[in-house]
Amino acid sequence: MITLYDYELSGNCYKLRLFMSMLDIEYEVIAVDFYPGKEHKSEWFLEINPLGQLPVLEDNGFVLRDAQAILIYLASKYDAGGKWYPTDQPQTLGDISQWLAFADSITSTSSAARLHDGLFYDFDIEACRAGAHRLFRIFDEHLWFAEKQNRNWICPGDHPTIADIACFPYVILSEEGGISRQDYPAIRRWTDRVKRIPGFVVMSGVFPAGPAFKAAG
Amino acid sequence: MTARRVNDWLEQELLDDWHVIADLESMEVGIDRRTKLFGVDLVATVFATSEIRVERPDTGRSVASQKKYGFLWASLGSPDRDVVEISEAREVDRHLVTGGSIAVNVSGLRLVENFLDMGHFPFIHTDYLGVEPHTEVPPYSVEISSDDELWTRDCRFFQPVASPTAKGGFMVDYVYRVIRPYTVSLYKSNPNQQERMDSIYLFVQPVDEENCVAHPYLCYLKDGIDEATVRWFMQLIFAQDKPILENQFPKRLPLDPRAETPIRADASSVFYRRWLRSHKINYGAITAAG
Numbered sequence: 001m002i003t004l005y006d007y008e009l010s011g012n013c014y015k016l017r018l019f020m021s022m023l024d025i026e027y028e029v030i031a032v033d034f035y036p037g038k039e040h041k042s043e044w045f046l047e048i049n050p051l052g053q054l055p056v057l058e059d060n061g062f063v064l065r066d067a068q069a070i071l072i073y074l075a076s077k078y079d080a081g082g083k084w085y086p087t088d089q090p091q092t093l094g095d096i097s098q099w100l101a102f103a104d105s106i107t108s109t110s111s112a113a114r115l116h117d118g119l120f121y122d123f124d125i126e127a128c129r130a131g132a133h134r135l136f137r138i139f140d141e142h143l144w145f146a147e148k149q150n151r152n153w154i155c156p157g158d159h160p161t162i163a164d165i166a167c168f169p170y171v172i173l174s175e176e177g178g179i180s181r182q183d184y185p186a187i188r189r190w191t192d193r194v195k196r197i198p199g200f201v202v203m204s205g206v207f208p209a210g211p212a213f214k215a216a217g
Numbered sequence: 218m219t220a221r222r223v224n225d226w227l228e229q230e231l232l233d234d235w236h237v238i239a240d241l242e243s244m245e246v247g248i249d250r251r252t253k254l255f256g257v258d259l260v261a262t263v264f265a266t267s268e269i270r271v272e273r274p275d276t277g278r279s280v281a282s283q284k285k286y287g288f289l290w291a292s293l294g295s296p297d298r299d300v301v302e303i304s305e306a307r308e309v310d311r312h313l314v315t316g317g318s319i320a321v322n323v324s325g326l327r328l329v330e331n332f333l334d335m336g337h338f339p340f341i342h343t344d345y346l347g348v349e350p351h352t353e354v355p356p357y358s359v360e361i362s363s364d365d366e367l368w369t370r371d372c373r374f375f376q377p378v379a380s381p382t383a384k385g386g387f388m389v390d391y392v393y394r395v396i397r398p399y400t401v402s403l404y405k406s407n408p409n410q411q412e413r414m415d416s417i418y419l420f421v422q423p424v425d426e427e428n429c430v431a432h433p434y435l436c437y438l439k440d441g442i443d444e445a446t447v448r449w450f451m452q453l454i455f456a457q458d459k460p461i462l463e464n465q466f467p468k469r470l471p472l473d474p475r476a477e478t479p480i481r482a483d484a485s486s487v488f489y490r491r492w493l494r495s496h497k498i499n500y501g502a503i504t505a506a507g
Contacts, residue, residue, distance in 0.1 A: 009452055031446055032445065033444065033445040035243075036240050036315060038242075039445065117320060119319065119320070120250075120318075203456075204454075204459075
């Protein structure tokens with residue numbers, strides 16, 4: 001059985017809830033009182049992850065930290081079709097890794113802005129927002145050119161990869177950090193497509209796709 | 218330069234009242250916490266002796282402050298009454314925890330009004346506090362008590378997951394109470410002991426007229442639930458409301474009866490706005506014409 005050490009409002013934890021739902025994997029949750037209890041810095045949790053960060057996943061005694069690492073593990077082990085992380089395609093794997101790192105940059109800008117605005121973190125808010133806009137501009141262009149080649153997803157191929165999952169949460173939650181997506185139409189179309197992947201689930205602050213899905217599907 | 222006198226533009230009732238400005242659990246000894254109350258900058262410090270100080274940088278003076286219910290409270294005026302009394306806080310079989318303070322970019326009065334509203338449950342808190350087609354808000358009663366609080370009783374709503382310990386949906390009984398302009402509470406049936414109520418107090422900090430911080434205080438029966446789960450559920454629900462609240466327009470609460478069109482289910486909102494008018498509260502509101 002898989003156990004997820006989870007905090008509801010964390011976009012990095014949401015990545016894993018989202019992906020496990022899409023893969024239809026059963027798991028149990030241990031709610032960690034991240035805020036205001038700072039339980040991720042408590043003695044018992046530091047024994048599990050000395051970095052004091054969420055999420056952490058445990059699968060039959062195997063313990064793994066870092067959302068991106070966990071996505072790789074879950075895809076490699078549980079995606080029988082090998083589509084989310086195609087281990088036989090070196091270029092795609094390189095591409096995915098590049099965008100997983102990009103997702104971390106989104107976390108350190110867009111997520112930081114959200115923590116500043118909502119939960120009083122002492123960050124340089126203007127720097128966080130400017131950094132997020134710079135990334136979103138690059139991301140929007142990338143997705144626009146992909147669309148011109150009839151691609152729906154971040155990496156080449158006709159199936160989404162874990163790069164789409166890794167980038168989604170702190171893009172879709174950006175407005176909670178005062179970062180509008182109005183100027184990024186290709187990003188907005190991409191978020192709608194992610195919301196229509198079978199098994200998609202929301203978290204607080206994320207809304208499901210409109211009813212067009214049902215009508216079309 | 219002399220600082221503008223707060224009571225030139227702030228109602229005396231709000232000026233002299235106590236307001237939560239921080240959750241003590243999130244503060245660290247010796248590290249200043251900067252915040253605002255009614256647009257006035259404040260710097261709060263907790264000392265190793267566990268003493269506290271809340272200072273106004275614009276005047277260099279301290280303001281009245283105290284610790285209670287796990288929160289740091291401050292008043293910009295001369296408090297003539299104490300912090301709200303919470304009788305459940307004396308019951309030993311309850312978790313008494315702060316819920317996690319969250320800043321919201323909207324008037325605090327909008328937050329109180331949203332807290333009173335059951336109509337949005339199936340649409341915003343889908344599969345938790347409501348689910349279609351159970352969208353009807355049955356009639357309920359609203360009255361002003363002898364000590365001038367606003368009480369909403371006989372509220373009932375079908376909830377699939379009313380609380381983290383709920384095992385299946387049931388008709389939940391609710392009572393709402395507006396205690397002070399920026400303070401509201403609710404009492405709802407505990408799923409295990411349905412004759413007793415869990416309660417949530419929402420202390421809203423008016424940061425300025427269009428920004429606030431929600432400081433929830435949770436009094437849940439310990440029966441079958443731990444503290445982390447109580448907080449988890451509160452934050453799950455509140456974070457669903459946050460984007461809706463932040464997209465309300467206008468950001469301040471209109472008090473003119475003709476400003477928005479209510480339906481029967483909005484009776485508590487109509488009474489709340491009327492009650493605010495009778496208290497002559499305009500901070501965070503758009504004043505009624507005439």
